[in-house]
Amino acid sequence: MPDTNQFPPFIKLLNLSKIFQAASMQFIALSDITTDFHQNEFTAVVGRSGSGKSTLMNMITGIDKPTSGRVIVNGIEIHSLPETDMAKWRGENLGIVFQFYQLIPVLSLLENVMLPMQIAGKFSHTERLDRAQKLLNKVGLQKYAQKRPYMVSGGQQQSTAIARALANDPPILIADEPTGNLSSGEAEKIFNIFQTLSSSGKTIIMVTHDEDLAKRARRVLKLVDGRIVSEKRQASPPSLGNPEVKP
Ligand code: ADP
Ligand code: MG
Secondary structure, eight states, X not given: OOOXXXXXXXXXXXXXEEEEEETTEEEEEEEEEEEEEETTOEEEEEOOTTSSHHHHHHHHHTSSOOSEEEEEETTEEGGGSOHHXXXXXXXXXXXXXXXXXXXXXXXXXXXXXXXXXXXXXXXXXXXXXXXXXHHHHHTTOGGGTTSOGGGSOHHHHHHHHHHHXXXXXXXXXXXXSTTTTSOHHHHHHHHHHHHHXXXXXXXXXXXXXXXXXXXXXXXXEEEETTEEEEEEEOSSOSOOOOTTOOO
C-alpha cells in the first residue's frame, strides 16, 4: 500500500462548526473541526451515536452547510459553489453509500448501477451496460445482475450500492454506517471491498460503530461531542483483508 503521507491533503476541513438551531435552543453538533484526508487514504470515523459523524459526512458531501469553517476538496471550496455546480461536483467526485442501501426496488441490480451514469449523461448505452456489469463483477455479484434488490441478501444489496457509488468513477467514497444493518460475515465482505478500493486509489471515509473493523482501517478518527479526540494514522493496518476480493 502506498504511503499516504506522500500525497498532499485531498480533503481539507478548516475550523468547521455546525450549530443546529431549534426554537430557543442551540445544539453544537460539530465544534471547530480541522483535519485532512489524503488521497488513497482509508479513514474510519468512530464515535457514539449523536457524536456528529453523520453531520460531518454531510459537510464533506455538501448535503448540509457548515455554520462556519471551510471544506476544500482537491482545491475547490465546495460550500462556495452554487447549488447546481454543487450537484455536478458531487456527481463527479463523490460516491455515497448509506446504511440502508437505498436501491430502487423496481430496477434490477444492473439497472441500479447504470442509473448514475444515465443521470450524469455519461457513456453510451452499451458502455453503461458494460461498465455496470464490470462493477458488479468487482463486488462479486456477476451472477446477480438481473435480480431485483429484494431477491438478494442485505450484504449483496450493499455491495450493489457500492458498485452504484463507483458508477462514474469518483475519486472519493463516503459511507455512513455501511455495515450497520449487516451480519458480521456480510460486514467483513463489505469492509474488504472498501479496503481493496482504497489500495486501488480511492479515498475512503467510512463511518462505523464497529470498533474492530475500524481498527483495521489505515486511520481512525474519533469524535466525541462534535470534536475530534484522536485521529491516528498507522504505518500499515493490522490486516489487509481478504485477498480474494480483486479490484
Ligand atoms: P451521529 O451520526 O454521530 O449519530 P449526528 O451527526 O447524526 O450523529 O448528530 C449529531 C447531533 O446533532 C445529535 O445530537 C443530533 O440530534 C443533532 N442533529 C443532527 N441533525 C440535526 C438537525 N437537522 N436538527 C437538529 N439537531 C440535529
Ligand atoms: Mg449517524
